[in-house]
Amino acid sequence: MAPAAAKATALPEQTIDSNGRLIVPFAGSVEAAGMTIPDLESTIVGRLKSKANEPQVLVRVIRNTTADVTVVGDVGSSMRVPLTPKGERLLDALAAAGGVRQPVNKVMVQITRGTQVFSMPLDAVIRDPRQNIALQAGDVVTALYQPVSFMAFGATGKNEEIGFEGQGISLAQALARSGGLLDSRADARGVFVFRLEDAASVPQTRDEALPVTADGRVPVVYRIDMKDPASMFVAQQFPMRDKDMLYVSNAPVADIQKLANLFYTVVFPAVSVGTQFR
Structure with missing residues (x-):
């Protein structure tokens, strides 16, 4: 125990230099690199023994300016x-x-x-x-x-870029946000997701090399048949990613209807004009 008349001296903050040394008043330059706090205290006490009566030293780290x-x-x-x-x-x-x-x-x-x-x-x-x-x-x-989004095309309620939260959404949620499949046009068997995947995650199933983009990704197309009830569970588990493209194809009857509408818009006016000259 220090004598009752002993005084404690609080030194100002000291910085360990780039060489790992610490300048301590009365103790001089002390090698601090690689030392623990107790080791550093003991070293300084040893330096002060010849200058003070039963010196005691308390070292604490105020802040680490290099970390x-x-x-x-x-x-x-x-x-x-x-x-x-x-x-x-x-x-x-x-x-x-x-x-x-x-x-x-x-x-x-x-x-x-x-x-x-x-x-x-x-x-x-x-x-x-x-x-x-x-x-x-x-x-x-x-x-x-960095807002994330996917793009919806084809026979959906909305053909546009649609944003979603950072934690991600499923394909089922993406279909709902894009307005769902249009009953009058959509082919439920033709729901596609177009995505660029990392080349390492795509299995090599053919002899020829896979097409790879400049940034090392492979274009992949996923197809889901929503006519199959089991696909509903797949859609709930399939995660959408940023910049995915969701495409719902038209049903064959919808293409026939388009052709019929085009035929009627062209032929009927021509027939009506022809009847006027009879």
Whole structure:
């Protein structure tokens, strides 16, 4: 125990330099790199024994200026967030940067760690705590306002680009949002989803090479026969992806009807004109 007359001296914050050394008043330059807190305390005590009576030293880490993450993108304020011993997670960093400026269901979060890049919808991170990963020094967190959508064509109630939430929707939901299949036109056996898949996920079933786009993706067409009741369950499980194209083909009778309508619009006026000259 220190004598009753002993005084405690609080030193100002000290920074470990790029060489891993710490300058401590009265103790001089101390090698701190690779040391634990107790080891560093013991080293400083040893340096002070010849200068103080029964010295006692308490070392604590106020902040680690070399361990931080960078948060950029569609956030309140782009900034560098220091990592503390408690271990900040993804949502902690976004909160420190002022949160996102767009609805959470339209924001994708991208984490760049070295040469690896990971991305996920923000609302998926909020709903699943396992996705709220611990950050590491040097990570770059980017909040991207990236609304996802699919395009509906053919015999559906709406032929347009339709947005959906970041957590995704099923094919059944996509059909409902596009107005469903038109009874007077649609061929329920001809529901197609056009998608560009990663080449690695497409099995090679033929001898010839698969057509691959410049970014390494393969065009794939999925067909679902909605006349089959079992396809209703398939449609509920089939996930739609960003930039998918949903196409519902016309029933053969609809094509015949189109031809008949064209025939009537051309022939009937001609016949009516002909009767006027008789």
